[in-house]
Amino acid sequence: MRLERRILSLIILILIVILSVRLFESLLGSLFKDIAPIYQAHRHLVYAAIATLVGAAIIQSVATATLGWFKEKHRPEAYYVRNVTILFGYIILGFVDAALLGVSGESLLASATFTGLIIGLALQPVLSNFFSGILILASGFLKPGQSVRITGPVTISVLAFPAYKFFSRDQLLPSLKGTIIEVGFMFTKMLDTDGQLVKIPNSILLNSSIVAEELEESKTIQVRYEFPIYCDPDTVLSELRSAISPFVKEFNLYIEEQSDKQYYIVLIVAHTPTSSKTREFRSRVLREVVKVHRKLGNCQSPDK
Missing domain, CATH: 3.30.70.380 (Ferrodoxin-fold anticodon-binding domain)
Incomplete structure (x- = not known):
């Protein structure tokens, strides 16, 4: 029921925005004739701004509705689906804005190269986590509800004791073990065996060894x-x-x-x-x- 209401609200919002823009343009042409040419010259900027605001509202609403639906079904991948929905939603919104602004592929590539160089150097740690999160979400090698051991750069401690394990044939993995709760764009949330919530930067996860405890495989x-x-x-x-x-x-x-x-x-x-x-x-x-x-x-x- 909530999903149907949310969809109906989005449809009404889109209709209100379209009617408001049309009404504004008709009033502008009849009452403010001096401003009308300026508006006509920059109309694509207004359309792009409106599309950004409405698109962001639609993306967040769809993501929230998806999260609620998966939670009602008690599915562990609820946050995973929400984040993927947000990711692809904003990618589509970016292409829509570029089309409304009349940006060509050549100019987009040239500006992205220069801007990306400056922003990339300034925000290297942040972007590293962000793009690592996108890669984790896209590849799906870590999913909510999955039991894993994370080894590698994750700081645990020096494995010096217990000494009686020195001659043991058991596997000793200096690792962080737990269940994946949510894969976000910057951090991945994991509930460890002690019940503590651990937030691990995505760049560390991408550079770590992941030991997955798959129930489908014999050990x-x-x-x-x-x-x-x-x-x-x-x-x-x-x-x-x-x-x-x-x-x-x-x-x-x-x-x-x-x-x-x-x-x-x-x-x-x-x-x-x-x-x-x-x-x-x-x-x-x-x-x-x-x-x-x-x-x-x-x-x-x-x-x-």
Whole structure:
């Protein structure tokens, strides 16, 4: 209902503007004959100004209506669609203004070259973020609702600890992890795992490595667990295989190494189903391993 009202309001606004301009021109020709020639000479400037104001109002109204419609549908790409609508709307408005002003392609190119040189040097950081935002929006490699890890120039911290991870086979990515909320023209908003809203300049995003957690692709996880040395390895592997096989199709079990004189380490390498997340899947595997350990107990020494 709101969308229909907004469209009706825009149509009424356009009709009012057209009628007002026509009425003004007719009154100007009959009442102010001395000013009429000056107005006729610069009429294209008036048309361009009116088109800019009305066009901007239409673009903002359409973008707001689109945002509201997508939010009602609970779609995560609501802000993405709004920003793309604004971008292409102003591009079209720019061409309309150029046509009304009678700007030719040659003069537009010449003025854009000189102006772009000055503005580009003065606003290099701002323009870098702006055009990076346009490229991100146009390419769509980052979308709202997508879970990603951002590595590279994003400042995190030096990865020095924990020391026990030095010999781990797990992947350690010094990164910023979270869910994309909105891709804007200057900044991209991301909600990190702690629930904090992070605004990242688009130029940094474009120069960073993006690790996307795609649910459609299978991923490999590794789980390492220590068992007492007195537990029979064949029994441990057999019990683990029976516990994991009901929900994991592809996995391998290894006796990886002896951690000290009292324990040895079992390594589980498994492939996640395409519909599950890595952390949840790994948690489930580890839960089954703990159950097997509790079932076997401490495996007393054969001498006792």
